[in-house]
Amino acid sequence: MRTNLMMTAAAGAILATGMTTAAMADGHATDLTLCWAAWDPANSLIELSKDFEEQSGHTMNFEFVPWTSFADRMLNELNSGGQLCDLMIGDSQWIGGGAENGHYVKLNDFFDANGITMDDFLPATVTGYAEWPKNTPNYYALPAYADVVGWTYRKDWFERPELQVEFMDTYGRALDVPANLAELKDIAEFFQGRDIDGTTVYGAAIYTERGSEGITMGVTNVLYNYGFEYENPDQPYDIDGFVNSAGAVEGLQFYKDLYDVGTPPGSSNWYMGENIDAYRSGQVAMQMNFAFIWPGVEADENVGGGNSGYFPNPAGPAGQFAQLGGQGISVVAYSEKQDAALEYIQWFAQPEVQQRWWDLGGASALRAVVEDPDFATSQPYAQTFLDSMAIVKDFWAEPAYADLLIPMQERMHNFVIAGDGTAQEALDGLVRDWIEVFEDEGKI
């Protein structure tokens, strides 16, 4: 593996030299703009891209938008045929719309011509970030940032002898990483309202946000593990009985119970940022969040440095799955600088660049990086990241994904947070909403 990396590095250096010479000699040094969300990994990408600027002679500009308005801002840009972005690291759910509406350049020929193969990337990320239609070899993005929902917990609290004893007395087992969702709820309940070092703390910070995609990205982690399916595996878009199966209803009820008994008061509209803040400030014993936060947790002076541990989304009665996050990088079809944008993708796909991406706090989806024997021990959260990436499922990536997401946000928030109706009614309502969308789309 190391030898391969060395050879690829050498090839990359030759390629880079060629790129620079070509760009400079032709006077084609270009100003490229890359659009992404404003979050920690974006800062790592700026750092990483300095190498590209040096090697290619192109200049990289960045347009980063906070997650809560990222979809609004960038989908407006794409729908209006805007030329602000030459490269787009768009959300995984945009891939269908990006492909069908002609926003993204199809990359198959480019990959073939440059020896980039999707076999080199984690299969889940290829399906999730690059392919449309799913499970067909039509690529509109290169997997750029592998991400998945997982859990962070206060290892230092879990290890306290007095809490260990009390937990054992109450639940008859050791206070440790939960083996399943039911155990996770017990732990959340155990910490809820507890006094630790003079501060009242709570069980878990979970996703409850209403405005964008928060509660959907949270509740699916439970629904999947209780038997929720998006559709009949044998008949696409046949959703009745799968979305609202008995298991799915039980799972949704579980998420509401967890919210009711194990989350901080006032956490009715929390997503990534709020969960991070609650965890770092010592308000909660556990937090649900995407893996991108883990480097930041490790570096934090309060909760990092061995005080935190990580575990994949625990199993439920129907299996163990986790919500996929992450994004692929695409070339925007309206860009007039597509050649330079493709150069960036070619550079980004190189193994040594991907390795540096991981080292800087990014999350590579390249197998050469994540399957390296040293990877699992490279960071305290690396093994959890690998385990989590192996169990991912993703939300719809249809062109109409937003039409599907909004009713789910509405139905889930109405039931889990507002306590309106029953879990069965919420999921039955969701089925009706989604059927209407698919009818409008002409899919059924």
Added chain:
Amino acid sequence: MTYSPIDRAAAKTPDGVARRIRGLSDRTIAWIFVAPTIFLLLAVNIFPLIWTIRLSFTNFRVNRPNNAVEWVGLRNYERILTDPDVWNTMQATAHFLIWTITLQVLIGFTLAYLINKKFRGNDLWTTIIVFPMMLSPAVVGNFWTFLYQPQIGLFNYVVAFFTGVDPASFSMIGDVHLAPWAIVIADTWMWTPFVMLICLAGLRSIPDSIYEAAECDRASKWRQFWTITIPMALPFLMLAVLFRGIENFKMFDLVVQLTGGGPGNTTTLTSIDLKREAFEKWRTGYSSAYAVILFVTVFGLASIYVKALNKVKER
């Protein structure tokens, strides 16, 4: 002989220009002056309105440029008017409108009445009271989110101080019963000063001679208030209600920042719902019909109200 500014301007007009416009009628010159404004109004207001009405009869979606646009007649209107969720947002908007206007008028008028009295520090108090309306709604939304935090929020602690309940036992923005009031309180805090300023203008426009005459007639303060102050300040009060009504009907930023429309749909006002339909679901035709319905509603109510206001002013 004295020359008016117009005569002086005419004398300075270059001969060439003067010759060209000499033959133009006053009406033509008037049209030349107003034409740019009319053109702008047509381009910025009237054309988009007509275009929106046209789109409201189609299934157009701006994020599907390759799809054929079909004429769907009144289907969009029918779907909106028979959708219980839309009626729920209308109810939430009505609750928000009625309570914010009522509270703002009551508190705003009371403050104006007090500020209108001559006392030491009058100007300082006016400045302090007016401060909230100088802030951006997004800032106010964010600010109140912290105030409403059950664990660290000042609001919960104040309530706890007076009632004895545990501050962490209730969440203003997370509870379906409290969230509609949370947005009413924040909006009232922000916009009461605006109503106060309008009322103050009304109170200061009442001549002292009327009160002096009432004093001569030995009218009590209470009677003066009801027969002089209120009737003469009423047009200003009605104007304040009109401004706040129109503003709050399209309320968006403050509420989105504060509750995001939740919990559930409890604080999803029509403007938030419309934005979701138009720019998240990208149902352009449907949302155009929605916008037309809201426009007709506001325009109709405002027209009736303005007629009533004119009648009050004529009295």
